[in-house]
Amino acid sequence: MKLDNIYQEEKKSNFAKVSEIIITMASRPSGFIGLSILIFHVILAFISPYIAPYDFKAINPTLMLQAPSAEYWFGTDDLGRDVFTRTILGGRTALTITFFGSLIALLWGGLLGIFCGLVGGKTDDIVMRIVDAFLSIPWILAMLLIVSLLGTSTEVLIPALGFFYGKGIVRVARAATHDVIAKDFIVSARARGHSNFSIIWNEIIPNVRDAILVEGAMRWSWMLLGFSSLSFLGFGVSPPTPDWGLMISNARGLMSFAYWSVIAPIVGLSSLIIGINLTADAFAKALGIDRSTKAPV
Amino acid sequence: MTEIIQKVKNLSIGFKSKKGEEILILRNISTNIKKGETVGIVGESGSGKSTLALAMMGYVKHGLYTIGGECEFNSSNLLKMKNRDLEKIRGRKIAMIPQNAGQALTPNLKIGYQIDEALQLHSDLKEEEREQKISELLNKVRLPSPETIALRYPHELSGGQQQRVAVAMALAGTPDLLLLDEPTTGLDVTTQAHVLELLNFIAKDTGTSMVYVSHDLGAIAQVSDRIIVMYSGEIVLEGPSRDILKKPIHPYTYGLLKSIPKLSLAGLPQSMPGSQPQPGTMHRGCSFFDRCNFSEEKCKNNSPQLEYLEELKTSVRCFNYKSLMNDSQVNQTVNKIKMSFQDKEILNLSEVSISYAKQKLLDQVLNRISDDNPTVKDININIKKGETIALVGESGSGKSTILKSIAGLLRTKGGIIKFDQDRSLSSDLKERDPNDLRIIQLIFQNPDESLNPNHTVEEIIAQPLKLYFGLKGEELKKNIIDLLQKVRLGEFYMSRYPRQLSGGEKQRVAVARAFAAKPDIILCDEVTSALDVSVQAAVLNLLQQLKEDFGTTYIFVSHDLAVVRAISDRVAVLYQGRLCEVGPSKDVYQFPSHPYTEVLLGAVLEPDPDIKPKLVAEDIVEEKPPQKGCSFQGRCSRILGDICKNEVPPWQITNSGNSIRCHIPLKELQKDQIN
């Protein structure tokens, strides 16, 4: 609440600011749940190679489609691989690729948006048209094209995803910049004769940063869903690397009699998306930003 | 005894701070609103006046809650009522006109439609009757030709007309009580006077009780029968309007009235020190103690109670009111400003014209501006070193536009801007060298907008110091502290963010930032308009002091003629981007005047029930200056005919050196104005 700001005193260190934001986020039930899920997944991604009970690619025809048991907690898949092992490992690639993808989206989307908001006029119109035109191509088709031309390596996927998911960020950054630009403190800086760089860095970025970060966090969960869809279609992670999208795709024909092989990756994927989503939402609320974009799930 | 419409009893409203403390916004308010009376609630921002007005219609803002007390209307407590029951009262029995109500009209619906909606919601009229009623309402708020207005969209009306429509909508349910929250704030002086006059008429005509909330004692004085003065969430003075304004017996009201600039007095009024304590920071003693000129030892730790004085019909919250009773005629004293300017010319505008017209491609390619009827035209002013020249006029008259061009923020269409007699300044930033930029600094109207919310005071003031003088480290810090001292702020403000400062403090920081550049000229755009009355005088005094210390020249833009009177040496009156009158301050405020200056002077609201505004011209707003002839022809009540429509009037110079641009000879101009 605004009135409370009156009682805040003195400048805080960046560390203090960040921890205050995190505490505020966690003090809401939804934020707490979101943060816990996200942290759980991140930790899991780091430690899963060390705690995985079996080799994720060890095929064993004799153990095909075993129901969950004490030995194979989540059962086995159609090639006799341990579903638990593959599930705890299955988020690593997606998480890494989409994390860096989001960073790229943030970077180009944020910078281009700020630029457009700053220059305005014709240049802004033209750039936005181009961005719109580019992105009106169904992204999945474009991704398929890119992937089939350049392959599915990380070096291709990260920038490609980053590019496609930057659009929303361009819009948000542009709108936020537009709002700030009209303020007298920018006029004041201009009239003093500060360089454009100094105006962007000192006056604009501190005021649009929050909005852009929140949008970036939101885009992350969208991107995760998108990336998993790619894997599902066979254009993301290539076998035998475990990946939830791929696992769902492989096992979906077996759903009626081997539900376990598909439920575990679904739970993994959806919980991560929900976790990021809730976190982004709580992040926005903690920063006092009103978001209207809907979550992907 | 007249019937009481609304009874507020021991009302306290507050919120819980982050630390869980209960913080009071309203403290134990009790008052009665009688049938047919208009009560003015006055106080500075944060004093709780809007919260009180909202509570009177049973509404408590999100985040706040009622701690105790009640608002009784028709013998039921609105604050305990269910929403369903409240809906039946709101709009029908109690109507509210919020601030900027005019702008809150739905943009894509016709005026008539919106009034009809209000009628459907708040009255039991049948369809045929409603049609009749719409015209009636529009007539009542004195909108010309209701039939045409009803078919217009909000954006096709002027600000004053929109406000009238809002009043018409509020009257749709024939309410017994009308709450108005700053209904004229943000409107032009002339429009404001017209709207207030309308409200007075409606109060008389319909017998509706009104509660009029405003920070502006001038506006309150024109409408109220009774005045409630709020300070820091409490009523400090309540009584008949005339007594409160003429013989205020509370030190706050007394000081406030003394600090408001008056048209009749040149010079700076005395300022009130300090600022109102924020809610929750008050603990013991009188909340006005820090700023009070009458305080005693006991005020520090004891809170005075509201005391009702039968003989004056006034309630006052002060231990010491008796000492004010003896000498409380507000004898205003002002610090006469020294005319300190030199003969040397520092800035000269000659034949400056500025256009906002969208340029055709050809003109863009040729990098020229063509517009035969530009927003601003024929500006010739020559400004002396050390002088304060004011630009006055209604909003849209081009005041800010001219400042922008001087600052290099807006390209002129033509004309020359010269600095220091020989240096021509481009109106394009990119063509100015850093020193040209340094010599002219700006201070803006609203410090909330002109200070970056993410920068500390230190960072804000450091900017010009680093940019122009390359200061670093200890030296930078020393300079910042120095500047803060000059604007009377302590060193500890350095690490604060703008949101942690009060309005007056923020504006001081903006002043410090402007002076950091060691400029020759400072452009002040409505610098006191966003400030509370009690701090306005302090900022004006500060500006004057700094000017005397540094020999700075001010170009001071304001719509408030009393403020302009107080601080400026010379005044230029603008209408539709054209100069009407330029002259020494004392002469512009005397007759003969340009007919437009007369309108402006007549519309000024003084905090005195005996000085009524004179409404000389209609408050229509013109979209564009006329193609030819006098810029004021559309509204001039003394228009001579074709000559005014076709020929640009000549400059006439009075004996005292005042230039007036009108076709009427000076002698005749004066004749009617003296009456």
Ligand SMILES: Nc1ncnc2c1ncn2[C@@H]1O[C@H](COP(=O)(O)OP(=O)(O)O)[C@@H](O)[C@H]1O
């Ligand atoms: N950016 C703009 N684009 C087009 N017209 C503008 C712009 N800014 C101001 N104007 C117009 O120029 C005129 C003068 O405006 P302004 O200088 O802001 O007046 P003032 O400061 O006296 O209120 C008005 O008619 C206004 O509508």
Ligand code: SF4
């Ligand atoms: S009680 Fe004391 S401090 Fe308060 S207004 Fe009266 S004289 Fe001033």
Ligand code: SF4
């Ligand atoms: S020139 Fe004519 S229209 Fe203009 S102010 Fe004088 S009398 Fe009025």
Ligand SMILES: [Mg+2]
């Ligand atoms: Mg202006």
